[in-house]
Amino acid sequence: MPPSSASSALSEALAPPHDVATSQDVATSQKYDGTAPFPDDDCREPTRSGAERLYVTVTALIVTLPFLALGLAGxxxxxxxxxxxxxxxxxxxxxxxxxxVTVGFHRGLTHGGxxxxxxxxxxxxxxxxxSFQGDVIGWVATHRRHHAFTDRPGDPHSPYRYGTHLRGQLRGLAHAHVGWLFRNDPTPAERYAPDLLADRDIRAVSRxxxxxCVLTLALPFALGWAIGGTWVHAVTALLWAGLVRIALLHHVTxxxxxxxxxxxxxxxxxxxxxRATNLWPLALISFGESWHNLHHADPTSARHGVDRGQIDPSAALIRLLERLGLVRDVRWPAPDRIAARRT
Structure with missing residues (x-):
């Protein structure tokens, strides 16, 4: 597909949908008040005051304890x-x-940065x-749909699906983290990623x-055997550099x-x-993806961490590739564009 056609297809994919399959989502999202459960879920529960501090604490424990346990086991x-x-x-x-995922799937293929x-x-x-996160076309289509309907009906993984009260938020966080993967809620690639469907190379990678997935597990097993010389080294490499590495990247994403x-x-x-936010503790291990508020304010920007001290390894890699002549037309954040988006 020529570059001009690809840009046109990308713009169309990220625009508000107009086809029959998604018109209901558009109409529903326009009526959404920002606090109620999404209409497709029978999950309305009474609101409780003073809930935010509690669910933040519970969520922090759920997320951090497995990593602490993993470090102790190691x-x-x-x-x-x-x-x-x-x-x-x-x-x-x-x-x-x-x-x-971050430079290829996200900032390049999804947003054209x-x-x-x-x-x-x-x-x-x-x-x-x-990374074991799904085929490239499906990943991109889902993420573009997320941006089209962020935190309102139509978003495939919003933590606000079940409302903003305590139990709704806890349930919503579980849904946004992993629960959405088990819902029968397909995202049509024809609607959200037509440019990738028209790309012969990307179609081949998707197939x-x-x-x-087999390669990402076989590679550490083979390297562990080659370096360590025993099947024990092969198995431990498969465990830590294969399964644990995949699980960690999954949970970070x-x-x-x-x-x-x-x-x-x-x-x-x-x-x-x-309601996208910046969450600095995840910045390094997410390769800069957790500077999420700027990303949602300016989705096509190749750099997400734009303020002083905001480390963004993905942007650094894009900069290196640009200097090597391997990428071009990089959409670096302009100071006036950033200033116009500040609260």
Whole structure:
């Protein structure tokens, strides 16, 4: 597809839908008051005052305790069921697949924050697919739909689906984090990602998703065997650099869907009902994706962390690729554009 056609298709995909399949979502979202449960869920419950502090505390415990337990297990098992090779492989594969999601799937393919040379586009799509987060076209379509209906009816993973009272918010956070994956709520790629369906290379990567899932597990197993020389090293590499690495990246990505719409700062204006926040503790491990408020204020910006001290590794990688001549037409944030969006 020519660049001009791709840009046109991207703009159309991100515009408010007008077809029959989504017109009901549009009409419903226009009536949404920002506090009630979404109309398609029979989950109305009484509002309780003073709930915010409680659900934030409960959510923080749910999110942090598994990671603390994982760190404790690693310390206890060091030298027995975890080896230095496992950690190095896990870090390397976490970076490769994580950047595949953030730089490839998200800032490039979903939002058109830059234009990449064909080999770079393919490599990033393959790396993102190895994150086990779904095929590239489905991922992009779902995320574009999220931006079209952020935190209102039609959003596939809003934490406000069940309302803003205590039980609704707790249930909504679980839904936004992982529950939405189990709902029968398909996003039509024909509507939200027509540009990718027209891209021969991306279609091939999308079809290869099952094989890439096998590869992302086979690779640490093979490298563990080659480096350690025993099946024990192969199995521990599969465990830590394969399964645990995938699980960690999953939960970091899902935390952007859930926590970064509930907890944090909102220095920039977003659309009505859009509650995207900046959550600094996730910045490094999400490669800059948790500067989510700016992203929703200016979705096509290639950099999300725009203020002093806001580390954004994904933007740094895009900058490096730009200097190497591998990406071009990067949409860096302009100072006047940023200033106009501040609250």
């Amino acid at each position: 310390w206890l098992l060091w030298g027995r069921l975890i080896h230095p090779t496992d950690v190095l492989l896990a870090l390397a594969l976490y970076a490769v697949t994580g950047f595949g 830059y234009r990449a040379a064909r080999p770079v586009r393919i490599v990033l799509a393959v790396a993102g697919s190895m 290869a998703f099952p094989a890439l 899902w935390s952007v869907n859930s926590l970064c719409h509930v907890i944090g700062q909102r220095p920039f204006r977003t659309r009505r009902h859009d």
